[in-house]
Amino acid sequence: MDLWLIGIGTGNPEHVTLEAQRALRDAALILIPHKGPDKSDLAELRHRIIADARTTAPVVAFDYPTRDPSIPYKDRVRAWHDEIARRWQATIAEAKPGGPVALLVWGDPSLYDSTLRIASRLAPAPTLRILPGITALQALTAAHGITFNTLAGAVTVTTGRRLRDHGWPEGAETVAVMLDGECSFQTLAHRDLVIWWGAYLGMEEQILDHGPLAEAGPRIIAARAAARADHGWIMDTYILRPRGLS
Incomplete structure (x- = not known):
């Protein structure tokens, strides 16, 4: 599976690069995290970016898990990453895309986001493509x-x-x-x-x-x-x- 991690900047749709827009048009599936009503504006911003790219790729949402505050910090984060990876895997398997899967990531996924660590948990390991965005x-x-x-x-x-x-x-x-x-x-x-x-x-x-x-x-x-x-x-x-x- 080809997995594209697309940096979308820090919240301004005009910060999305032409390369990122082209990748969204070429993707076969776009995954969107659903983080609850308190963060609905984040989902709306992602949908706006997708609409601006004029892509025809199906957009599928998955429920974002929360961290368990009762366990030590590093264990908590690792368990959280494990669960996110499971939800990605299940959503992708159900959608059966015929090509690359795209995830929209705030800023640059290689600098201050855990997306790469989550992607490493997928099996089989995906072929990654990383498109940098403007960082915080x-x-x-x-x-x-x-x-x-x-x-x-x-x-x-x-x-x-x-x-x-x-x-x-x-x-x-x-x-x-x-x-x-x-x-x-x-x-x-x-x-x-x-x-x-x-x-x-x-x-x-x-x-x-x-x-x-x-x-x-x-x-x-x-x-x-x-x-x-x-x-x-x-x-x-x-x-x-x-x-x-x-």
Whole structure:
């Protein structure tokens, strides 16, 4: 089976590449996750992207499982990936496509999504084709009009969980934080930092804030909570850098 993982950006249909649109037209089946009524706008956005591509491929939804919070984090994620893979397999088997199967993935599936790990669980192993999309980090730096790194400087990309558990990465200059549902920047002992934050990047609902962490942090925590309550979900990311570096 040919499985195409199509990066669709961070929420702006105009970020979908011509290559991605062509792949959607050439696909034999398009899988769409159904994540419940609270996230119906995410499904609607995927359907809009599919409609813009003018594809005739059948579109089939599958119910997205939830994680079991009662088991340790890594075991929880592995079990979740196992179940998603089973649902992909069952949906594809029932649809019996005569060609490539396409999945629309937020951003770039190789950078901050688990789609590749889930795909590796399929049997027999599919032939993968990955079409990159605009990542959250690209969208964030563009929205704020900043460089990703300082002059000749390195960037550490990490998760909110690691920031909470291990603090500021040793020797880091610029830190990009993803998958952070708990505003983990507030746990840092290193406070003389500047933050650039964005939520719903590329979408009409986009929210941005930046400034010294001590000042912007409380604003971001409040804005994030309000937006999550309004929409039922939120996707955000941020970059941290010691004050004075550029």
